[in-house]
Amino acid sequence: MDEITWHRHTQVLLMVASLVYLVAYSWRVIGALTGTAYVLASIVLFATWLVFIVDYLVRLALARDRVHWFRTHLGTLAIALIPVFRLVLLLRALTLVPSMRPTAGTQLRTKIMVYGAGAGILLIYISSLAALEVERAAPDGNIETFAEAVWWACVTITTTGYGDFYPVTGTGRLIGVGVMFSGVALAGIITATLASWIVERAASRGGDDAEPATRGQIRQLMAKVDALGPQRPNDDRRE
């Protein structure tokens, strides 16, 4: 079996593993688990982690040119090693919706907006969980409930930053920095998509006749001009 066949068969399994990871992590943090339940949730998290590592190693082993495969699949490595990147797989599931495939401007913009919104929501959710986990443990931390963590993440991703809640641990601040910069990027995506839409709408003023001439039209015209040619002697045609 080659690498592509393996990947086609395990793709859905990996998406499910991502979802299991998300649920188990949510349960461990929001439920503030202790004792057996904590151990159980941690085992599930470790198991999903193992699934990704094993899948990565098998794909590497099955690849024809391993060095080439390694260099062109750094994203897959990141997904295998860093749990949070697995959520990208959940976003990728959105492409399975038939109308999501990009053809024209509006569909491209719809796709970008759906991906952007999905990424934003997942980011707020997962960073709330992660920040809550580390900040709750800190003695001088101020983020203590999941609701507060979500509120903090929303205040941060929009770069509002009231300062009623903020991370005080190194890890918490790292998460915060990630959320802030993602917020700037997401605001950029929203603005850029709107700009593309307005530029396009503003340009289409006077029906098809006022649209820019196309290369196809010129080719058609050249054929017409060429058709005039053969009847005359000494015609030096040039392309």
Add this chain to the structure above:
Amino acid sequence: MDEITWHRHTQVLLMVASLVYLVAYSWRVIGALTGTAYVLASIVLFATWLVFIVDYLVRLALARDRVHWFRTHLGTLAIALIPVFRLVLLLRALTLVPSMRPTAGTQLRTKIMVYGAGAGILLIYISSLAALEVERAAPDGNIETFAEAVWWACVTITTTGYGDFYPVTGTGRLIGVGVMFSGVALAGIITATLASWIVERAASRGGDDAEPATRGQIRQLMAKVDALGPQRPNDDRRE
């Protein structure tokens, strides 16, 4: 009577109901009503709510294909159920202004800016009212007057977030999140509209002769070339 006729006749009534809703809600919150006055304002609010629900049900009943109508009028359902969406009707009143209909780039941009400003002002106003209502009741809340609530909404919609005022209740924070994300979207609309304007101005450098050729021009040219053709024998015309 069919659904479209009904809607044409009740459209203005619904706009008036939206306005009554806005005034009654403002009065209840800003006036900090108690006793009979509170009950009276609440009855008016309930009455406007009922008007929208009844209108929705009548339109659904009058529709030819009810399933199709339901699926294509989810916005109308949202307006009927969630009072704040009714304000969209007030914005829609702006389209009645004749010069507001979009034709060319500048008019499209003017329309977007007018809508954006209208939506921004309405959003600041209604979210100030809503936040004041829930935060004033909270024992540790810090938004206590209407002026403070408006100041908070402005600080939030621009994503400045001083942190001198911030919501502490769940509902208040939900309103805050809505205001923040709307602020990001409104900033995007302003930027995108400016970008469209600058791109268009920067492109129109050297009069009409330097504008991109149009499809209409090419069609005119093709007609000219075709006109040359018929006089010659053995002309194999192709389109």
Add this chain to the structure above:
Amino acid sequence: MDEITWHRHTQVLLMVASLVYLVAYSWRVIGALTGTAYVLASIVLFATWLVFIVDYLVRLALARDRVHWFRTHLGTLAIALIPVFRLVLLLRALTLVPSMRPTAGTQLRTKIMVYGAGAGILLIYISSLAALEVERAAPDGNIETFAEAVWWACVTITTTGYGDFYPVTGTGRLIGVGVMFSGVALAGIITATLASWIVERAASRGGDDAEPATRGQIRQLMAKVDALGPQRPNDDRRE
């Protein structure tokens, strides 16, 4: 003497009056004037105010169609009544620089950037002065020196909003709201100008031959095709 001649002669005087206004206001606020000095500065401020009012009334009187002039000069009325708008005249002085006149894309963008930067600096300066004047007088105000006011204005116009300084009076908050929204608009102008530049640069890939065909080229081509025509009989030319 007609209105246009009057305006041409008084234009520079009004710019000087704007500058005098700015200096006198700065002196009164930063110097924290009291006694005779305060009265003196206030008289100068009143005098510049009077200059604008008188100029407006004279221009209205000299105008041929007063109703038309009034309707098309609402900006002039605003400048006459509200001192801060006079600074627009100082910005307008930038157009006197010869290389500032817009012709091509780059010059348009340069002009927008120069205006934007000028407006931003003036806005930070004047709003710092105004906020300092009202906040210093408030018992629970926290903006007490000019340096603090400028810092507050910069933190506000970029929508950073640390919350170490913030207005507490109604007038101060009104100024703050103005600065915030201007900040959003200025950020939009910067972004839009950059976008126009990148879109233009990204489009010009392969020299002149890869640029979109122009309407002028098509007209030239039509003339060529027409030139082929006259030699043949039964030529029905159409434009």
Add this chain to the structure above:
Amino acid sequence: MDEITWHRHTQVLLMVASLVYLVAYSWRVIGALTGTAYVLASIVLFATWLVFIVDYLVRLALARDRVHWFRTHLGTLAIALIPVFRLVLLLRALTLVPSMRPTAGTQLRTKIMVYGAGAGILLIYISSLAALEVERAAPDGNIETFAEAVWWACVTITTTGYGDFYPVTGTGRLIGVGVMFSGVALAGIITATLASWIVERAASRGGDDAEPATRGQIRQLMAKVDALGPQRPNDDRRE
């Protein structure tokens, strides 16, 4: 030896001096040096400063037209006088990467993004160092460790501004203002680059035939039409 030859030979040396400057400054601030170590680091900083001043003076002396050279090399003067601008030389090193040279849209955007990211990271790093140095010395300052300074710089450059850390000294606030405005500009660069990408993608809908006609195509077509001409008498050709 002329100025250009000198510059070609010293260019790499200056980049190395910039790097030495960066390392020595980092060491002095992060290490919180005192005594001999502080003196040593300061001597190294002074030495790199001297290298830039001497290089500037030599280039000015070697220049053919010194007044012209001075006026067209104000940036070089700024780099010589203000240490932080030297980091621009480090960014310029990125152009040495072969694939970084701009030709088409995607490469232009890649270049802008790489430069933007580089500038952002350098700015966060150097402003953290500078702010830490001045704020640590202030009695009421709240930025006391390098980690806190980096966190503050990130919170500031994204214009989030929690207000848990903020500069209290004049120099610190000047640095803060620089970081904030750079943050607005960097957000603009990200948004504008995304907008250019989306506009381009949205425009390329239907393959090459639907792209706007090019000037090169029209020139080819004109040559074809001209080729039809010579066979006929009385041909008044016009260009």
